[in-house]
Every structure is written in structure tokens, then in C-alpha cells.
Amino acid sequence: MTKLFTFLFLLIGIISTQAQTLQSPNKNLTMTFSLTPNGTPVYELKYKNKPVIKSSKLGIETIDVPSFTEGFSQKGITTATFDETWQPVWGEQKNIQNNYNELVVSIEQKAVANRYINIRFRLFDDGLGFRYEFPEQSNLNYFTIKEEKTQFALAGNHKAFWLPGDFDTQEYNTVTSKLSEVRGKMKEATTPNASQHPFSATGLQTPLMMKSDDGLYINIHEAALVDYSCLSLELDDKNMILNAFLTPDAIGNKGYMQAPTQTPWRTIVVSDDARKILASKMILNLNEPTKYEDVSWIKPVKYIGVWWELITGKSSWAYNDMTSVKLGELDYSKTKASPKHAANTAHVKEYIDFASKHGFDAVLVEGWNEGWEDWFGKSKDYVFDFVTPYPDFNVKELHEYAASKNVKMMMHHETSGSVRNYERHMDKAYQFMVDNGYNSVKSGYVGDIIPRGEFHYGQWMNNHYLYAVTKAAEYKIMVNAHEAVRPTGLSRTYPNLIGNESARGTEYESFGGNNADHTTILPFTRLMGGPMDYTPGIFQTQINAYNPDNNSFVHTTLAKQLALYVTMYSPLQMAADLPETYNKHLDAFQFIKDVAIDWDETFILEAEPGDFITIARKAKGKNEWFIGGITDENKRTATVDFSFLPKGKTFEAIIYADGKDADYITNPQSYQIKKMKVTSKTKLKQPMATSGGFAISVK
Amino acid sequence: MTKLFTFLFLLIGIISTQAQTLQSPNKNLTMTFSLTPNGTPVYELKYKNKPVIKSSKLGIETIDVPSFTEGFSQKGITTATFDETWQPVWGEQKNIQNNYNELVVSIEQKAVANRYINIRFRLFDDGLGFRYEFPEQSNLNYFTIKEEKTQFALAGNHKAFWLPGDFDTQEYNTVTSKLSEVRGKMKEATTPNASQHPFSATGLQTPLMMKSDDGLYINIHEAALVDYSCLSLELDDKNMILNAFLTPDAIGNKGYMQAPTQTPWRTIVVSDDARKILASKMILNLNEPTKYEDVSWIKPVKYIGVWWELITGKSSWAYNDMTSVKLGELDYSKTKASPKHAANTAHVKEYIDFASKHGFDAVLVEGWNEGWEDWFGKSKDYVFDFVTPYPDFNVKELHEYAASKNVKMMMHHETSGSVRNYERHMDKAYQFMVDNGYNSVKSGYVGDIIPRGEFHYGQWMNNHYLYAVTKAAEYKIMVNAHEAVRPTGLSRTYPNLIGNESARGTEYESFGGNNADHTTILPFTRLMGGPMDYTPGIFQTQINAYNPDNNSFVHTTLAKQLALYVTMYSPLQMAADLPETYNKHLDAFQFIKDVAIDWDETFILEAEPGDFITIARKAKGKNEWFIGGITDENKRTATVDFSFLPKGKTFEAIIYADGKDADYITNPQSYQIKKMKVTSKTKLKQPMATSGGFAISVK
DSSP, rough: OHHHHHHHHHHHHHHOOOEEEEEESSSSSEEEEEEEETTTEEEEEEETTTTEEEEEOEEEEEEOOOBBBSSSEEEEEEEEEEEEEEOOSSSOOEEEEEEEEEEEEEETTSSSSTTTEEEEEEETTTTEEOOOOEOOHHHHHHEEEEEOHEEEEEEEEEEEOOOBBBBSOSOOOEEEEGGHHHHHHHHHHHHOSSOBBBBBBTTSSSSSEEEEEEOOOOOEEEEOHHHHEEEEEEETTTTTTEEEEEETTSSOEEEEEEEEEEEOEEEEEEEHHHHHHHHHOOOHHSSSSOOSSSTOOOEEEEEEEEEEHTTTTBBBBBBSSSSSOOOTTTTTTGGGGOTTBBOOOHHHHHHHHHHHHHHHHHHEEOOOBBTTTSSSSSOOSSOSSOOOTTTTOOHHHHHHHHHHHTTTEEEEEEETTBBHHHHHHHHHHHHHHTTTTEEEEEEOOSSSBBBBTOOSSSHHHHHHHHHHHHHHTTOOOOESSSOOOOSSSSSGGOEEEEEESSOOGGGGGTTTTTTTHHHHHGGGGGSSSOOOOOOOOOOOOBBBGOTTTTTOOOOSSSHHHHHHHSOOOOOOOEEOOOHHHHHHGGGHHHHHHHHSEEEEEEEEEOOOEEEEEEEEEEHHHHHEEEEEEEEEESSSEEEEEEGGOOOTTTEEEEEEOOOOTTBBBBBTOOOOEEEEEEOOOOEEEEEEEEEEEEEEEEE | OOHHHHHHHHHHHHHHHHOEEOOTTSSSEEEEEEEEEOEEEEEEEETTTTEEEEEEEEEEEEESOOSSSSSSSEEEEEEEEEEEEOSSSSSSSSSEEEEEEEEEEEETTTTTTOOOOEEEEEETEEEEEEEEEEEEEEBBBBEEEEEEEEEEEEEOEEEEEEEEBSSSOOOOEEEEGGGGHHHHHHOOOOOOOOOOOOTTTTEEOOEEEEEEETTTTEEEEEEEOOOOOOOEEEETTTEEEEEEEEEEOTTTTEEESSSSSEOOEEEEEEESSSHHHHHHHHHHHHHOOOOOSTTTTTEEEEEEEEEEEHHSSSSOSSSOOOOOOOOTTTTTSSSOOOOTBBHHHHHHHHHHHHHHHHTOOOOEEEEEEETSSSOSSSOSSSOSSSBBBBBBBBBBHHHHHHHHHTEEEEEEEOOOOOOHHHHHHHHHHHHHHHTTTOEEEEEEEOSOBBSTTTOOOSSSHHHHHHHHHHHHHTTTOOOESSOOOOOOOGGTTTEEEEOOOOSSSGGTTTTTTOTTHHHHGGGGGGSSSBBOOOOHHHHBBBBGGGTTTOBBBBBBHHHHHHHHHHSSSOOOOOOOOOOHHHHHGHHHHHHHHHOSEEEEEEEEEEEETEEEEEEEEETTTTSSSSEEEEEEESEEEEEEEGGGGEEEEEEEEEEEEOOOTTTTTBBBEEEEEEEEEEEETEEEEEEBTTTOEEEEEEE
């Protein structure tokens, strides 16, 4: 009998430490959770039985309470299934399906009485999300995080599309290399930036896009980054393991937590089809539905602006040429206005006229407010007040003029990283917007953060970005935050967050240029977490046409710039070039006027990260479709399969393509516009020049 | 001829590097400024020809521009004289004379083109003030301070009354010792505190009070601490030199400056008569006059409060016994109220009744608002919202009840050091006060500062304290800031800053006790920069009468507690004990009811730091005088010379004195009350018990 009981006990023991398995709805993905003999939680992920993530540790290392890292035993599990379709306020699709199988494991440490945590796994057809949860308990309350110990043990030396890990900037050019080459390429990749803080010779940012030798696409990122530090990764390039690396605060701690609480979701999107990576809605699905009751004030925006002429150096943000100003003390009206100051009433009216004539919703103006003379690089605390215009910018007059032309003014809040200053002025600044007809703001965080010692992506700043968004909602204001932390799907919960830059955008074309393959990568990396205010539409690609001292050039053809309105999804789209240039190419400009910015459906037709992307989308509530195709530095021929169109009808397509001899370096402005009839049976072969593309509107 | 020219050139050379001398109006003080051969600015100070400060360096060491330390030559000088009498909004005197001789030296560094600085010296009869000024120039703009290099080279191993230098607390017991003993006593002196950051084995705080062997009293502090880091001192105990030691920020920098700007004044008050130290108005005189147009809403306040019963542990701030709460998520009305929660409507009404009956202006209530259960020691960011009362505290009802009794409610804003949180709520919190009849607030900064890494006395926090005061003025609110930086005379400019604690106050009598000589020192140290909300008036000196678990006792007699209302000047005076205790001693309590809190004149009759103080004051606008005398652990007999009274009249004096057998340890509550007639010729000998005192009201 003793042997029997021993056996039974062994069996129960085995069962209680048995691995827990979770499958995706279509069973292609399998996640397995278990505890090692010393009680460390581990997980692994397989796709169609191929390892995606090999056995990887989980845990959180703490400072002031026992760490959540080992000595665990299983307390219990729960499973669930979820399948729901929901409608975003704006997006690539009218309907989004949220379908997953869920496993929650509760684990406790015998050495720490009255304390357990949960790890929640959700397995979708397109990938895995998991997070740590800390339920309220007598022995689990406040704790400080030293480091999160989540691992992603990779199954090979994958090809990766990566940015140097950094606590302050996301604006590096993407490097495409094997993971084994990261260390050797890090130094060269870490180009100068107004605010930067690389943290490791093998540090990487998320979203991280990878492709295995056998054609598996793997994307790692996070979802629902709320009240936590931003996730970066440190590559153990000996073992090909990615270790979580959180952003520290000024004193080196990585998170301050109060139970009940949870971490963001760590996300792994997986497919053997690159198009499915782009089509994935997993990160949005992991975010909470919005609690906003009235969302009628949130609308996608197509805009132009007094901006590119500043970025190129043609004009200036600053009103005068002083090197040091004190707000509230300097009487600007007594200083000499620089002829280069672009944000003046007359000039802005020209933009308003252009916007009105061509059906744009809004005009952004940068350099409208006192303080631009010495805003940059001085660690200046009281740098802007966000409400006092320069003497030559008449807020009221421009509000009325724009309103008379059915155009809205778009506000600009450059904080210069001086965040206490921004928060001190925020209510007044938002009220000023409401009083003067502004309903959207582009905010910026250029330069090192004040309070000094904090980083752009730490818990402190992530709290601030969300504060700015939720407070904006009280004023029915939409927010487009540049230099903020990269998005993690929070726009599902806070749909007035209509955009971020938080990556290397079009402005860098004027600061030396972006790589030719830049925008064939961004949708696989930066855009996985949310839309980007990429501000394309540059027709005059040679910057010295605007500013003889600036010899940068946009590394694309003109036609590719049109395609970006489709391939770079955003509810906020700028026609970034100067009206005078658009006036020279109104035929091509027509596409920008026509292209929708909100969608019923999206069809990822072709995609390979770093090489090419072809996307078709159906405009929301209209029988109109828009297609965009882009390529990297190589010529290519895209295939547009129009089977997404309704059957049995004929449509008129206008194709904006590279000219036969177009080349992004030598002949970027060569384009051709053709019309043709298309049906659902049409398969169009569309050639693209080097760093070229095409755009098609179908009605 | 050559010899003659050489001589003349030498002479001019000597003249141009000749020392500059400044004398005080009565010529007792002489300050000499010069440049050393290597161009380092130095100064020295003599009193009646005795050295006070020996040759001491001046300068500012910077990080990002050439330091302002050496290689200087004189560019020019200007001198001036100033003599004006001004009236403070509230104070120890109705009229304050501001009389000084001024020397401004402009010095430039040949190695740094187009850049000079000024050092401005003002020499008063009571001491020296000097500051650095950075005029606006093409080559002087933004700079970051590494350390201020101001020295105070002392003429001897003085007796000093000192606190361990610290970036976060001023609440240590004062140590009385020779400067040579500082190092040996530092460890023991650095007792535990909720937030502390000692910085050196010989670090000292200001105000620093010293007495030389030959009876010279010297006090070092600063005036007008605006947009700068707080001054501490590091003693070079080998050479008896005090070196300036500023408070760093989170990344170790000590100041961010933008020209035109200036440092605060460094102040050295000097006299061979200790009474003149206490009488000095130099620090107020160095501050800017107020720009407030309407000051009618600023009035001294005599108050009681739901406070001492919390401090002693008799009652609790917290509403319930939870260990972790989330504001806005926890429904307090569903939790069980602790019977110890003092801030409930019925109990507060008792205080209002008592205040009304006895003519007090206001009732402070601590523990009225959600969040006290876990406010302390958790580094909690969103710790209070400053507007949501506990379920048992009816704001409206108490407002109306107090108003009906001609009493004001005094607000309490404990920030818990979470400063971004406080600023986020500040406008709403101040508006809430206005809406509910509060016109004064006691604020607190208990615990380490959030943003983490910043210190209580750094430039960042000093900016915040002033922001809270200036914003309060917009709402016509008076501020009493505890745990804020020690004052530096700013209440001249911002008269709604009616108090600070910023030192070891009466609460510490309940946390182990203050030294018997504590209040014989504080006017020479802490009070030099501004009034202190010391909250005296404890009649029940044995704390275990309120809380059997607390065996602390107040280290004074009852009569000394009365004297403190005169010897510890403050426009804000609390009768801190419980009404039930005052009701047992209404005869003694009468003095607290009678004593004025605003003055026409002040007469420092007797004073020796650490030993005794006797002060008489004339009430503002009334023919009433109040006298207070205190002693340390030694019995003493004070001499009250009534020659400050108008001649030829007889007045009635009520003397509240220690009983014959009073002793602060064994018999503290023994007191006697006598009446006598006094004239300007009366010289009263008044005995005081150990840590005893006396109070006299004259009408």
C-alpha cells in the first residue's frame, strides 16, 4: 500500500508541477508554461510546431520586497476563451476581431507567506501576449522594481530590423542585420541626437522585427504601457536570448508599484506570412476598450502646415535673433522681427487659403509662440508658456479667418522636454485652444527631460504622456505627441491619442536623409504599436531648392511619397511640402486630396520587411479604395490583385506611378499618371523605380 | 623720466589692483575686496577692527562655460548709499530701517572675452550681505553651476550652534560645540528622519550661529533664495574655513542659470551684543519690496487645531486601518471608520466652539482628506488629491458652522513630498479652499521628494515652494509651509508666506523631546531668515497623559510655553494643546488669548544663544506690551527693564511665571500668576525654573 500511496503522491506532485499548455484558436501556436525545479516560471512558444521562443524565464526582480523570481509553486490555473468583434473609433478596419484562448497561472512562493502573483497568457492566431498581475493581498502592497526578468530565448540567429536601445530617442535609422552582428554595428548605428541615452552594447528597442532563416516572422513589443517603465531588450548574443531591460528613473529604479496592479502585456506576433504581421490587431486587442462616452469630437485629420519650410531651414521658428529670452520679461514687440519668421498672420493665411481650396481639415503652425529663440539645448525650465503669440501672429484673426474658410488651426506645444513647465501651463494651454478654435495639438519633447535625470521612456514620463492625453480629453482635444514613448495600442482606450511620431520621421530627410528602405521597415516595427505622424508628401525632394545651405535630399521618388499615405497608416495625415510646390504638381497632389484617412477594410497584398509593401484599403463608408506600393533601393514590380473589389462591377482607377526613368537620387520627380478600368479580376503589374512606389485611387 | 613713468605706471597698476574698502554707516564694520595675484576675488570683514572673516575667496565653478573663479581683473566699481524706512505687512516692528553702504565691483577675465560679472556688497551696521550678479552679455548666457566657491574664513575656533548639513531635513537637535568638535559629533547628531541626506562629515546648515572667544557674535545665512540652490556649508576644520556647499539636483548639478541673473545674498550678521543679532533686520532688508498691490487679505492668524492629539498618538489621521488605498477607486464610505479618526465633523465643531469662545481666528484640521492610511514612506505618487474629504468630515457643514461663529477653517495640504502630484492638483485645491471659506493653508513635504533624486533644498524644489506661494496669492491664500526650505526673508516680497516650520518644532517634544535650550537657540539660527510656526502652548507636558504608549515629555515648564509666544516671533501662532487641557488652566491660557501676534516695536532685552532670551514687544496699534523670558536647563533670574514703556504712566502687568518649585522634568505644571503695577522705571527681577520662563502682559 505504501508503494501505491507513494506513486499516487508522486503522480499528484508531477501533475501539480506539470506544464500548462495553451493553444491559439486555430491551433497553429502553442504556448507552454511550467516551473523549473527551483521554482522559476518559464514559458515557450511554438508555431506550427517550430520553436519561436525556446524555454524562457519570467519574473520580476525587486528592491524592497522578496523578488518574484524563483521558489514558486503553482497555486492554481484558470482558462478562458474570448471571441468578440469591436469597432474602433478610427482605424484600418471598421471591425476588429478579438479572439484568444487564455491561461492564467497563479504561483506562490512558499518562502513568502500570503503572497502570490498571476501570469496571464492570451494566445491569438497572430501571436502571444502575457503580463504579470499582482493582486491585492495582505503581504503584497508597495514594491520597487529593480529589473524585469522576462526573457525571449530565440531559436536562431535571426535577421533583425533593429534600433539601438535608448532611454531617450527612437530616431535612429533602422539597422538590418543578423542578431550576431548587433554588437559590432552598435557604435556606428548610435548617431547623434538632441537627447539620447544608449544603455548597452547590445541594447535594442521594441517593436523588434525579426525573420528566421526558415522564413518565420517574429515581432516583439508590448501593449498597454500604463504606469510602468518602457520595455527595451538587451541581447545576450552568446545564447541568442533577449532579456527585458526597463528604463530607469533618476535614481536607477525601474518601477514603483502598488498592488493591485499589473505590468503591460509583452507581445510576440508570429507568422510565416509577413503580411499577417502587418495585419495583426493583437496589440490593440490587448488594450482596454475605451471608457469615453462621447467620441464624436474625435475625427481623423488631414492637414498641412507651416513646418517643412522651418525644418528645411528656409524659414525660422524664432521671431528675432536673440540668443537668450525671458518670457514675461522680454517685450517682443520692441524687438526686430526676423524676415525669416514664417509663423506670421499673412503667411499663415496663405496656408489657410490653400487648405480650404483643397479640402484639408487643418493648418498646423509651428513658431507661433514666444520662446523659440533659445528653446533648444539650454536645459531651460520656463521655456514656453503655450499661450503667448509672437507679435506678428494674430490668434483671433487667424481663428476667424480659418473658421470662415471651414479650416481648423492645429496647435503646437513644443515642451522642449521641460515637463513640469508644461504641466503647470497645461490647463491654461488647453483652455486657450478651446477659446481659439483649436481642437488638435501636436506636442513635442525635444531635448533631455526636466526633471533632470528622468528619461523619455521611464515610468515618470509615461505617466505624463497619458496625463496630457486624458486631460486633453476633458477639453475635447486630440493629441499627436512627438518624441513621446512609442505607442502600445493605448489609442484603443484613449482614442483622442491620434498620433505619435516617436521614430525617425520625414524631418530626417532634411537632416541627412532616411534610408531608402526606411518606410518598408517602419510598418513592421514602429507602426506595430500605433499610427505614426510620418508627415509624407514631399514633392521637392532636393532640400537645397528651399535652403541652399542644406544639401540633404528625400530618399524616395515623388510617387513613393504618395504611396506612403496608404502604406503608413495614420488617422492624422499631413501633406508636408510647401503649397507653392504642390501648385506645380496639382495632378499628383490630387491623390493626397483624394486619399481617405479612415478605413472600413485593409488588405495587405504584399510585404517583406526592408524590401516592399503593397497595401489596399477601402475608405470608411464609401465605395472608394486606395492602394499604395513601395520598394526599397531596388527596382521592383508590384502585383496588385484587385480581388478585394466587389465582384461584378467596374471601377475607374487612377494610377500615380514612377516615370520610366525615375530614380530617387537622379530623377525623383519623374512620375506618370494613368487611368484604367479595373474589376475584382484585375491583376496589375506595377513597376517601381529605385526607392519608388505608386498610388492608386479607385472609385 | 623713464623712472618717473615707470613709477607712475606701477602706481596705476597698484591702484587698479588696489583693494576696495567699504564701511558700514556707523563705521564699525569694514569690508575689503581685492583680487589676488592670480585674479581670484577675495573679501574680508572686520568689526571694530577685529577680524570677523579673514581673507576669503569668492567665485562660482561651472560645468559648461569657463568658471568664474580666477584670472579676474577689475573692470570698474560703483558705490552708493541707501537709507530708507519701510513698513512690512506684518512683523516685529512697524517701521524697518534699511541703511547701508554699497560697493559693486565689476570684474572680468581676460581669458574669456566679452564677459564680466558683478559682486555687490552691502554693508549695514548689523552686517554684510553680498551676491554675485551676471549681467546680460553676448558671451554670458546659460551656464550650469558645479559648485559655488564662496568661503567664510573664520578668525578662530568659534563656539557654534549647528545642525548637521543635509539636503532633506532641518529637524535635527542643535549641537552646541566648538567648530573643531563638529567632526567628532556629527554621527551622533545625525539622528533618523523621514527624509534625510547628510552630505559631509563636517557639513553644516545655515543659519549658522557662532560666538568667538572674545565675545563676537557671527551669524551666516542667505537672503532672497530665488531660483537657486540652498546654501549649506562645509567646514574645513583644519583651517577653520567654511566653504559654500550647494544642494545638488538628481544628476549632481547645483544650479541652472540664465543671464541676466544673480545669486541670493550671502549674509554675515555681526555684533558684540547678542541682542543685536536678534534685532537685526538685514535679511529682510536685502529682499525686494513686495509687488503685491492688495495686501488686505494677509493677516496674522492665531489658531488652534486638530493636530496635537494626532502627533501624540491619541488619535489618528487615517480614517480606517487599511494599508494600501487607491484614491478614486476606494469607496471610503464602504469601509469601517476607526474610532480614533479625529477629523470628524462633531469633534471639529468642538474645536470651533472653543476657538470662537476664546477669540481664535482659525481651526486647523489634519486628517480631513482621503489618503492618510498609506501616505507615509511608500514613495507614493498619487497620494492625496487635496479636495476629497473623508466620509465623516463635512466640509460644507463645517464651513458654515465656523463662519457662523466667526472662525475660519485652516486647510492642510500634506504633499508627502509628491510634488508633481501637488502641482497637478494645486489650482483645484486652492479653488476648493476659496469655495469653502479657507484662506490659509499649512502645507507639508514629509518624506523623500518625488521626482525621485531631487532634494528638499535644491533649485528645483525652491522653485516649487515659491510657485505654491505665488499661485496662492492669486487666490488670496496665505501659506505656512512645513518641511520646505528654511526661509531667507522672502516674506518681504511675498507677504502671504506667513510661516514655515523648516526646523525641529514642538512635534518633536512628542517624538522624544527637544533639548531644554532648544528655543534659546532657534531665534539665533532658524528664525534669522523668517518666522517659524513653532506651535507652542503645550500645558500637558507629559505625553502619556494622552497616549499611554508615548513616554515623551515636553522639555519645558508650562510658563515657558507661554513665553514662547513672545520669544518665538511669528505672525502665525498656534495654541497647540487640546481644548480639554486648556479648560483646566484657563487662567494661564488667558495669556495666549491676550498675546498679540503683530507688533509695532520689539525690544530685545537680554539674550545669550543657548542660555536665555528676554524680549518685550508692543502690540500693533494698541497700548499693550507683552514680555517673554526663557532659560535653558539652568535656573536663571531675568531682568525686565520696563524703560520701553511710555514715561509718566502706570500700567497693569499680569505676570505668568514658574512656581517656586517648578522644574521642567519633575514639576512642569507649577505656575503662578501675579499682578503688579509697572512704569517705565520698573526693573523687574524674574526668576525662572529649569527650562522655565515667564510671560507678562501689560495694559
